[in-house]
Amino acid sequence: MGQDILESEQVQYTVPPDVWFGAFPTRDYDILADNRVVKKAPRDAEKHFSLVGTTVAPAFETDDFVLAKRSQLVSRFPALESLISMFTPSD
Numbered sequence: 001m002g003q004d005i006l007e008s009e010q011v012q013y014t015v016p017p018d019v020w021f022g023a024f025p026t027r028d029y030d031i032l033a034d035n036r037v038v039k040k041a042p043r044d045a046e047k048h049f050s051l052v053g054t055t056v057a058p059a060f061e062t063d064d065f066v067l068a069k070r071s072q073l074v075s076r077f078p079a080l081e082s083l084i085s086m087f088t089p090s091d
Contacts, residue, residue: 003028020068022087024076025050029086 003008015021028050030038070088074081 020073023050023052024086031083035079035082037086 001011001013002037003011005011025048028040028043030040032038033086034040068088070084071091073088079085
């Protein structure tokens with residue numbers, strides 16, 4: 001992901017069906033070798049920001065929406081607890 005298409009970066013990505021997804025500004029966090037997430041020093045919000053959107057096709061249906069539960073994801077992927085906690089509210 002990125003805006004430098006001349007360097008083979010993609011400005012969009014298609015998430016396959018039945019896959020959880022989340023996003024964060026990659027220059028604001030480091031993910032260490034042991035999967036811990038470390039927040040970097042704040043940057044100037046006037047110069048550094050992210051524009052994020054989601055397009056759903058076929059049309060979004062509320063009945064199909066499932067919000068991830070932190071406890072369930074952590075129990076399945078304990079090594080990723082730090083990352084999962086960034087994207088999910090506490091249960």
